[in-house]
Amino acid sequence: MGEEVKAVKLFGVWSSPYSHRIQLALKMKDIPFEYVEEDLSNKSFMLLNHNPVHKMIPVLVHNEKPIVESLIILEYIDEIWKDRPLLPQDPYERAQARFWARFIDDKLLPSVWRYFLSKDNEERMKTKEEAIMLLRILESQLNMKKFFGGDILGYVDIVANVVAFWIERVQEVVGIELLNKEKFPILYRWIEKYYDDSITKGCLPRKDKHMVYIKARYEVALVKQGQLCKSS
Ligand SMILES: N[C@@H](CCC(=O)N[C@@H](CS)C(=O)NCC(=O)O)C(=O)O
Incomplete structure (x- = not known):
């Protein structure tokens, strides 16, 4: 080595x-x-x-x-490692990128998990509304850009990987929908570009194996009302 x-x-x-x-x-x-x-x-x-x-x-x-x-x-x-920067060089843009990364981890993801782990219809409707509102806010950041980082994948795109491949797989396992092409056309265009990238594609967990894993984790998380990523 x-x-x-x-x-x-x-x-x-x-x-x-x-x-x-x-x-x-x-x-x-x-x-x-x-x-x-x-x-x-x-x-x-x-x-x-x-x-x-x-x-x-x-x-x-x-x-x-x-x-x-x-x-x-x-x-x-x-x-x-300065080559191929992930964060923008401009301090204001860099601050913005940090803001959106925190938004994804601190607001969007907890809200999405609350929806997937909701126990009844009433809770499901309430949590879905919130998750959709937050996804819309994220989508609006793409605006006319190819990636959150502009023309190439950057820091926010990497952090948003959960939106690119996790949510879709979880919703398929759970059987309740959150994201679809009709409701989020701009976000979907971004997801397609994300999957198109050879590096991104090369390190995604294999779908069939991943779905089995998500299903098992989801069942445990439902019972314990935990997080999908928690070990217990
Ligand atoms: N905020 C952490 C979250 C990482 C995280 O949730 N890791 C999970 C696996 S996906 C973990 O290690 N869970 C172990 C545990 O909860 O005991 C980060 O951004 O690195």
């Missing part, structure tokens, strides 16, 4: 959209890395040691120093 590969290690889980963000960024920048698959039902000593606060993947280890939380890891990668 080359020195370069040893210097960058990613602890992840094949099915996780958060791991996928980091794999995608590393591949977009052509950074060689070693990938370590974690078992979240039996977390390794290394993972707990590297991320004692959250005990979660992804963890990036660079020159033996751990960096955690996917949004922070993406920014770190962008600062260390």
